[in-house]
Amino acid sequence: MKKWSMLIFILSVFMMISACNNDTNGPSASKSESTTGNTNEVNTELRTIQTIKGSVDIPVNPKRIVDLAYTSEQLLIMGYTPVVSSTGLNGKAPNYLDGKMDNTVFVSPHTVKIEDIVAAKPDLIISNSRTEKMYDQLSKIAPTIYLENDLYSWREQFTELGAFLDKKKEVDEWFGQYSAKAKNIGSEIKAKYPGETFTLYVTNATEYRIYGRSLLGDILFTDMDLPAAKGVPLDKPDSTVEVVSLDTIYSLQPDHIFVGNYAFESNTADLVQSRFEDFISNPLFTRLKASREGKVYSMIGEEWHQSEYPLGKEKALESIRQKVLGPN
Structure with missing residues (x-):
């Protein structure tokens, strides 16, 4: 009897461990914990948005944004400082930003290389028509928001990005x-x-x-x-x-x-x-x-x-x- 009791106890413990593992790796985890691209960083909370490129799961609080759509100042207004920006002047931030982007790397959307984006370890990428040919590659590196609007329709672009990032109030x-x-x-x-x-x-x-x-x-x-x-x-x-x-x-x-x-x-x-x-x-x-x-x-x-x-x-x-x- 003692042997049977011990065997039943061991089987019960094994079943409990298996159940816990199944809960951790279940469908709900895909929205609450995700490693993006090559960042080696875990975003604990995601939001699903709909862009013209389809459904994208983006981090609620992105930490390493690559901006390839001339939206860096919009991001600053919304409380984010991009690690890579396309809005520099001669490879640096304009003087009126007063040191707000001193640690940002400035690139041109027309000449930026994929390896430079990978090296930035982004958890979110902002793209539009200027980098559309790169979209598939970008989306494999990190979640990528594709904007319909450009700087010539800057009001619509700002509003569009604010909606995606849930920053309507700030906008x-x-x-x-x-x-x-x-x-x-x-x-x-x-x-x-x-x-x-x-x-x-x-x-x-x-x-x-x-x-x-x-x-x-x-x-x-x-x-x-x-x-x-x-x-x-x-x-x-x-x-x-x-x-x-x-x-x-x-x-x-x-x-x-x-x-x-x-x-x-x-x-x-x-x-x-x-x-x-x-x-x-x-x-x-x-x-x-x-x-x-x-x-x-x-x-x-x-x-x-x-x-x-x-x-x-x-x-x-x-x-x-x-x-x-x-x-x-």
């Missing part, structure tokens, strides 16, 4: 304070120059452009609601940026002119700067009303790039105010 709060600031500065400018019009001309390595609701133009004509001059392409369905000839620019007579320039590649920076200087020093330009009255405002270098991302847009508002209204 709404930021938009609220930014919109109020933009409207206030716009109202100050319109009060000082009632009825006067504005335009934005931009030079790159090959073209001269008039900007409507895009980048800095979006700040001027949408966020600040400044009156646009004749020739500003505000509501074209395909693009609100228009390539124009110098003759067209010199024939228009806005009351205020913003001018900017940018180089797609660093090796064209000198050419762009030379074309820009020729443009604003041309006698036809200097005879324009805005030029004669000292109402031409340059937004070049980092000031131009401020218009691309949310925290930079806040700084751009301050730059615009100071240029048009003068020091406080």
Whole structure:
């Protein structure tokens, strides 16, 4: 009897251990504990989201985000600092971020290598059309959020990412304070120059452009609601940026002119700067009303790039105010 009792006891203990192991490895664990990619880090809580690439389980509190979609400033606003960012300027964070991304590695979505992403050990990757060809590889490294929107539809992009990361409150709060600031500065400018019009001309390595609701133009004509001059392409369905000839620019007579320039590649920076200087020093330009009255405002270098991302847009508002209204 003693032998039978001992055997029954041993079998009971074995069955209890097996049951505990089954509970640990059951379906519920797939949502509560997961090792992502090559990070060797365990995320204890996941959320399932639906992107246009399908269902993705992402960490609720990601620690190592790789941003390949120009969303790093949006991430900062939501409380995250990416380990890899696509929003740098000449390989580093812009000065206005004041040390907020000192430990971040900056890359270009157009030239980044898969091995560099693997080396970052991400637990979340942000992607969009600029890295779509890499999506399958990226999603094997770590959970990957594919965004439908780009920096040219930055409001929709910010809202889309905020929804995926469950940060709607933070996004709404930021938009609220930014919109109020933009409207206030716009109202100050319109009060000082009632009825006067504005335009934005931009030079790159090959073209001269008039900007409507895009980048800095979006700040001027949408966020600040400044009156646009004749020739500003505000509501074209395909693009609100228009390539124009110098003759067209010199024939228009806005009351205020913003001018900017940018180089797609660093090796064209000198050419762009030379074309820009020729443009604003041309006698036809200097005879324009805005030029004669000292109402031409340059937004070049980092000031131009401020218009691309949310925290930079806040700084751009301050730059615009100071240029048009003068020091406080």
